[in-house]
Amino acid sequence: MLVVxxxxxxxxxxxxxxxxxxxxxxxxxxxxxxxxxxxxxxxxLHQYCPxxxxxxxxxxxxxxxxxxxxxxGDTKRDLIELSGLRLVIEKNIDSAEKNCKLLIE
Numbered sequence: 112m113l114v115v116x117x118x119x120x121x122x123x124x125x126x127x128x129x130x131x132x133x134x135x136x137x138x139x140x141x142x143x144x145x146x147x148x149x150x151x152x153x154x155x156l157h158q159y160c161p162x163x164x165x166x167x168x169x170x171x172x173x174x175x176x177x178x179x180x181x182x183x184g185d186t187k188r189d190l191i192e193l194s195g196l197r198l199v200i201e202k203n204i205d206s207a208e209k210n211c212k213l214l215i216e
Contacts, residue, residue, distance in 0.1 A: 113140075146173075
């Protein structure tokens with residue numbers, strides 16, 4: 112399995128990604144490609160995406176911890192760990208803090 116989260120992709124790369132991936136949200140791509148194809152896709156993304164693409168790539172592996180995380184450029188998201196589970200969070204902390212305060216009140 113391969114998951115790619117991007118800030119922005121060049122149109123040619125985005126079109127190519129749609130060959131292998133489902134795009135459930137804009138700039139979020141998910142695919143169940145084989146490991147050999149996933150490796151080629153990661154190499155392709157490293158070659159053709161500029162740093163301002165801000166890619167975060169999650170690849171399933173058979174070795175512990177079960178995944179690899181790659182990054183290209185500055186992403187609009189951060190990784191956090193919650194109860195041993197790594198999650199992706201948007202960097203816009205101000206709005207997240209406001210939402211948390213509303214939920215608590």
